[in-house]
Amino acid sequence: MLRAVLAVIAGYAVIFVCVFASFSTAYLLMGTAGAFRPESYEVSLLWLAVSFPLALIAAVIGGFVCAKIPRGGRAPLVLAGLVFAFGLLSAVIEIQAAPAPAVRTAEVGVLEAMSQARQPTWVAWLNPFLGAAGILIGAKLATARVAKPRIEAASI
16 A cells, blocks of 8 residues: 555656656747747747647656556556646636736746746646546556567477
């Protein structure tokens, strides 16, 4: 039981670190102009195209780690459920949040970009599904048995 709890915590922590590191790196590489629409805090199509694979990869890695720690069990299902629930809650909060400033006048740092960025509503609702699916894929990869090739004796 303790291993399962630790697995869920570790999986969630891995997802958080992967998302923070990869999104921060992506933002630094593409800059404000690449991440946002002109003079706005609305994310660009480029940002959306980059963020989905990064989020999915982070979820797969988190699910993989979560499944490896207890060596079986339902820990990845619990993690997927938590990520799904937190994602839905985050979507509701984001929809009800005060709008970002109408005009972005200059380059903004990573932390300001994180706090001010506005994504389309459909993205906020898709993210919980993407995260949960990624976790389950990672767990499946962690528990998949690799078939060892058999070497047959050659007949003489």
